[in-house]
Amino acid sequence: MSRLFRKTLLAVVLVFGVAANATALLSAWLLHRHLTDEYVTTGRAIAMAIAAGSPDALAAGDAAAVQAMIDEFLHIDGVGYVFVTDRQERVVAHTFVPAMPAALAGGPAPRGVAQLALPNLGEFIQVTAPILAGEGGSVSVGMDKAGIWRIMRGAVMGQEALMLAMLLVAVVVFYALIGGIVRPLAELAGYAVKIRDHDFSATPPRTGDDEVGLLARAMQSMASQLSQLVSDLTRDVADATRGLQSSLAHTRAIIDNLADGLLVLDADGLVTLHNPALLAMFGRLGGEPDGRPAAESFPRELADLAEAARKEGRLAVAEVGLAEGGTGKAVATAVRLAGEAREVVIILVRDVTVEKEVDRMKTEFISTVSHELRTPLTSVLGFAKIIRRKFGDAVAPALAEAKPATWRAAQQIRENLDIIVAEGQRLTELVDDVLDIAKMESGRCEWDMAPLSLADAAGHAVRAVQGLARDKGLTLACELPPSLPRIVGDRDRLVQVFVNLVGNAVKFTASGGVRIEARVEGPEIVVAVRDTGCGIAPDDLERIFEKFKQAGDTLTEKPKGTGLGLPICRQIVERHGGRIWAENAPGRGSVFYFTLPIPGVLQEGAACPLPAWTPPAVPAASRDGRGRVLVVDDDAAVRRFLETLLTDAGYVAATAASGVEALSLAASWRPDCVTMDLRMPGMDGREAIRRLRADPATRRIPVLVVSVASRREGVASGADAAVVKPVTQEAFLDTVRGLLEGRQAVPSRPCLLYARNGEGVPVKRFYMCPGESLILYDEAELWRVVEQGFEGTVFIPASLGHDLDLERLCAAPGVHVVLFPDEPAGRES
């Protein structure tokens, strides 16, 4: 049965049901009313008839006659009971079986019409009529309401049955009618469903010329058009798909045969594409990485790299470890695909294991060569200087009287010696720089990161270059504002940056001056070194930070440096998380900028421990007026050189070629100081120092490490001081002097002296301080410096200590306070 038919049938049944029931109810109600009226009328008529016919019998006391009369009426439809009372309200006759209900027998019957409910008998309409106006008694007729209900029930059921029959007839007629409409419609619907399912071969139902037929023909025409359309579309799609597939295969082949690993991540970091080369690089054999987080299948670095590329929106480069210990260079690019809101990250990984290895070998080679160059350079340069000095001191005066040819030759020797020294120094710098950059690039450089003040580092550099600038008549200004925040960095390396930049500036500036400035810009400090030199060609602005590249034509111009200074600076600055670049205005000079990040929370290292205050040892010279120095080095040239330096400086020097020899000499000869090479065959310097320290007799002898190793290594060996080869005469002798006069010659902490204005400075007291200690005479100045972040030892004469807020001074971070007794002014000066 079709849905249409069912719906309509339901509606018909509903309408019929409602109509039938409503009609039946109305009929029942009308019938009830009518029947009730009729019953009352009937009852009244019967009562009146009996009342009219019974007076004689009542008067005669003939109850039987009355009974016979009322029995007659009992048969009338609807009459439930009849009873007659006489004038004394005594029931004379009644029709009840088995007995008259107590409710009625009790008292006089109510006149007129009354509704009664009698137990066990039912409900009645009782009509009571008087006999002879009550004189003869009364007649009561009970009309049984059950009769009303029975008739009503019969009528309603009859009506319902009639309605049901009509409904059945209606349904049959309706079915026949609907069938004629619905059958073609249903067939048409089936046809439509077939077309929906793309069965265009289906035949339309046979229909007449009515609306349904029209619809069917229209649908058939539509279906044929659709069929044509769909087949065209299908062909187009097939063509397009073929083209696409071939294009895809082409692209896929390219991707699969890439030598580099290719990885594409979606915005969620899930792998969407990869190629076999990538899998091979990371040694992945099984498991399909597509659709899973990159970190599951590949090193963490790749995912981090992708994240970085996405955040920064530009190329991100990182090195990643490959399978079997190789190294890969990963380049990530964030790409927004056309038509897509989301970004993908494309990562290309190239196996650079071989390149890295070659680079490492190269660096190692340079490092080794440089090391091997340094030791002879020390000797060559040292002796050249000695020769020059001795030539100047001893030979030149003697030649004053010599013949002009000799004198000229002497002059030429002297000039040649100057060239040898200068070139030696240049060679030394070059070797130093090459070594530095080799170490930095190989990652073997150690960084001593600690909180520091930039002003301090800059000041240190300015002092180092001061002499050069003064020679060229240039002004050197250090204008670092005192409010500059402290940073974290390797102080020595940052000093090196300043020295390089300022040195460069001085080198390339003919007149004017060099100025160091700094300012806070966002999360970093920007330092600028300005000069008034010749400037840099725009093409060179970037190139000069590459190794061995200098501005200008190196073929025609004499190089003024090693060409490694700026690359080293870049290494250092970038290692500190900063950037370095140059800007210029040709003719007006150039500006070198570098930035250093300001650390969020400065982790102040523990304040430097205050060195034990050891009273100055009795100068070793007091024994024989001259200090004894033991030189330990396995290289005979270096031994000779150092011995010469010491002897020339007025010390008594002895030499030892090995650790064992050094120990025995130290024990027997009792030197005041030992210079120790660390890298020696047999017992090396470290072991020798340890043994010296272990022996109570030699424990107190200060040891100076002279080595190609870093100063840090030297200090770590337990020595009291260290100088790095190639040794400069001044530094070496200064250090030796410091050791002999005290025990700490190498300044490691800045010192500050607060003195009464005009008072002499007891210089000797401050042998533990760098040569140029700060001397302040103004209390306000002292506080300003301390608040600017001065770190180090503040020496205060006891007489002044009373007036100072010592507690505040001691509370300042990194500041140690030393009170010393006043000395008679001007004793030394």
Next chain:
Amino acid sequence: MAGRLRALLWVVVAASLVAARPAPAGDAPPIRLGMSAGFTGSTREMAVELYRGALAMFARQNRQGGLAGRPIELLAADDGYEPDPAIENSVRFLDEGVLALFSSLGTPTVSRVLPVLRGRAAREARLFFPVTGLEALRTPPYVRYVYNLRASYRQEIEALVDAFSRRGAARVAICHQADAFGRSGWDGAGLALARRGRALCGEATFPRLAGAGYDMTPQVRVLAASRPEAVLLIGAAPACAAFIRDLRRQGMAVPVGVVSFAGGEILLRELAALGEPLGLALDDGLILSQVTPPWRDDALPAAVDYRRDLAALGQAPAPPGGWPARLPEGSAVGFEGYLNARLMIAVLRAMPDPDDRRGLDAAARAASPADIGLGASVFLDGPAHQALRAVYLFTAARGALAPLETVSAADGD
């Protein structure tokens, strides 16, 4: 109705055949009498006995040549003990030209026929010897059209109440048929008790057509609530038997008085039939009033004649519904029918023209005193038109009526 008519026609044909066979007077037109009775329903046995008794007398008379050569024909019609058929039967009999209505059975039926008689007063319609003790038959206005043989119910009930009274039963309750018969009994009981300064202590009714299977327990309960010392029972034999059965089953052993309409032997037979499966002797404590003397009394000529004529009846015309399988040797009701017929013949003899109804009243007067074999003459010319006044009380003994006493009722009117 159609069934009844067919039965009537059949009876008429049969009766003519019977009448014709012994009739010496060839084709003399018979003298016809119409009898309407409940040949079906609760009064069937009574009606058949009544008819048989009457027929026995008429047949003997016809054998002896009829009346002046004319046979007496008794037409019987069944009214089912219902008033309307009774009226219809009576009207039809009168229209068909019977001389008179004869031995109509039942109070509710006869009481409704009375207005018909009154309405046909101009045509001298008379009812002779209806078998009912209804008071209206013996009092104006209807006494003019009716002649009675038997004592009235009032007289019967007076006798029964008297018997109760003498046995010390002061509280009397009544259970009666819910119709004019029952009401007349109720009326009589009220009067009888009123004469003794008492009233009925309880009353109950049962339907007219109640049979032996009818459950009388509700009626028994109603009466038991009034704690009667004696119970009057007014109804036909089957209903009376049913009541007695249920009364005894409820454990009430009070004496029960029944009037003649219960049928005497017929009631005893019903009681025996009902009591046997229950193991009860239901005829204990019964007082039965009868309006005829014991029909087995050999000292009574009428009783002797009755038994002899009944035995000689032979192949008589069957009543509506046919003859029952077993016919009793005789009965009080049959004896009453026999006596009715005997007095009727006496009346007919006194008529100069047995076709002229106008002579009936004169004949009735002329027939008095009449000897109908009861030892004493009977009179029909009293104000109540009632021939007999005696009420005979019986009790049951070994399934048969045993005379208890005879009460000669005073003429109430």
